[in-house]
Amino acid sequence: MSVIIPVAIVSGLGLFFGVGLSIASKVFEVKVDERIEKVREMLPGANCGACGFSGCDGLAEAIVNEGVAPDRCPVGGASMVKQISGFMGIASGEVVEKEARVMCDGRFDNIQLKYKYEGIEDCHAANLLSGGAGTCNFGCLGLGSCKAVCPFDAIVIENGVARIISEKCTGCGKCVEECPKHIIHMVPVTSGFTVFCSNKDKGAVARKACKVACIGCRMCVKACPSDAITVSDFLAVIDPEKCTNCGECAKVCPQKCISDSRVRVTA
Amino acid sequence: MKELFAILIGAIFVENFVLSKFLGICPFLGVSKKTSTAVGMSGAVVFVMVLSQAVTWLVNHYLLKPNSLEYLQTIAFILTIASLVQLVEIVLKKMIPSLYKALGVYLPLITTNCAVLGSALLFVERDYTFIEAVVFGFAAGLGFTLALILFSGVRERLETCDIPKAFKGMPITLVAASLVSIAFMGFASLIIP
Numbered sequence: 022m023s024v025i026i027p028v029a030i031v032s033g034l035g036l037f038f039g040v041g042l043s044i045a046s047k048v049f050e051v052k053v054d055e056r057i058e059k060v061r062e063m064l065p066g067a068n069c070g071a072c073g074f075s076g077c078d079g080l081a082e083a084i085v086n087e088g089v090a091p092d093r094c095p096v097g098g099a100s101m102v103k104q105i106s107g108f109m110g111i112a113s114g115e116v117v118e119k120e121a122r123v124m125c126d127g128r129f130d131n132i133q134l135k136y137k138y139e140g141i142e143d144c145h146a147a148n149l150l151s152g153g154a155g156t157c158n159f160g161c162l163g164l165g166s167c168k169a170v171c172p173f174d175a176i177v178i179e180n181g182v183a184r185i186i187s188e189k190c191t192g193c194g195k196c197v198e199e200c201p202k203h204i205i206h207m208v209p210v211t212s213g214f215t216v217f218c219s220n221k222d223k224g225a226v227a228r229k230a231c232k233v234a235c236i237g238c239r240m241c242v243k244a245c246p247s248d249a250i251t252v253s254d255f256l257a258v259i260d261p262e263k264c265t266n267c268g269e270c271a272k273v274c275p276q277k278c279i280s281d282s283r284v285r286v287t288a
Numbered sequence: 289m290k291e292l293f294a295i296l297i298g299a300i301f302v303e304n305f306v307l308s309k310f311l312g313i314c315p316f317l318g319v320s321k322k323t324s325t326a327v328g329m330s331g332a333v334v335f336v337m338v339l340s341q342a343v344t345w346l347v348n349h350y351l352l353k354p355n356s357l358e359y360l361q362t363i364a365f366i367l368t369i370a371s372l373v374q375l376v377e378i379v380l381k382k383m384i385p386s387l388y389k390a391l392g393v394y395l396p397l398i399t400t401n402c403a404v405l406g407s408a409l410l411f412v413e414r415d416y417t418f419i420e421a422v423v424f425g426f427a428a429g430l431g432f433t434l435a436l437i438l439f440s441g442v443r444e445r446l447e448t449c450d451i452p453k454a455f456k457g458m459p460i461t462l463v464a465a466s467l468v469s470i471a472f473m474g475f476a477s478l479i480i481p
Contacts (some may be wrong), residue, residue: 025355027355029365030357030360031360031363034351035367041375043376045378049382
């Protein structure tokens, strides 16, 4: 008799909780949209978080429920966007593939050093010491924080400046967030001519800091036949949507800070 | 009221579950890499601990004690806690999706957190009343939170340190954990009158 009571109590507890749980799961059932599952399968599944959601599951849910455009995923490419758009019955629009580009050419032969940095190999740390060792306070620190976060090994540090290998870059944008100087920008892969400078100081100050700094002289603005260049804060910016890659700006630039990234030869 | 305060301070500092009782070491080492995840995990632990203390106290008091089946505590408590976490997950998903999302993957992980079971077994040992048991669970959860957040801060700093190759990763983490634990031993002499 003494055996029966404990056995009954434990199995009773188990039964009670089991039945309770199954009832609860019926009562509190949340219907999961089966489209989410299908969209999730079409996404790359890298869970890199480049779309800004918590992995591919998050984006799949947002595409189905909130009507987020599938091209938020920069990794999957045009074929994936087309597939998901077809499945969801929405127009995909023109998909602009983007890649990251470092807007700086402050190599060691173009800048001077204010001091010798001997701290840890991390741009954020170096940035705390009066904006890094280089004379230009806007330029690349060259310690490779972007290289460390790149999931695709697409970044190399050459002569003190980070360079993104176009063929390997998937446009996930992780380096853009990481860079403490905010000099990595996303540009369409088709855009060629780029202002490789982020210096917003006045011309004379910028020229002192770096040999190839943009001084805001507006020569390129005048030379551009398609009005694609604007100068603000003494820094020229090329609008890739208007740019026709004619190369007139690079010809007139006195500082040689505009060049074609497609044929760019780096040290 | 005085007793409750003593339990609260006692469970947070003097007998901190992680650092002086060494319960819940797995999540302590597993999710302390970043402060943000540590906060998420701790929130879930506090939530589940308070609930499970209440339910296990009822199970113990009205089911096990009258039948003098105290030796079944471990199995009955595990059963109760595991089902409770499941139930909480189901209910939260439907009723408060925002909280469900915030707790995320940490909620099911707590099913196997021995700190929850430990606190349930401890209140039995100490003969706490219902209110005392719930306060004890809440305080133990807060203690867990404190330990986890403090330690995640230590680990975030370790990331940028120049650590000898042999100590990289888990070894240095364990050394750091033991040092934090030694620091908490300082509270051992803190006796509340």
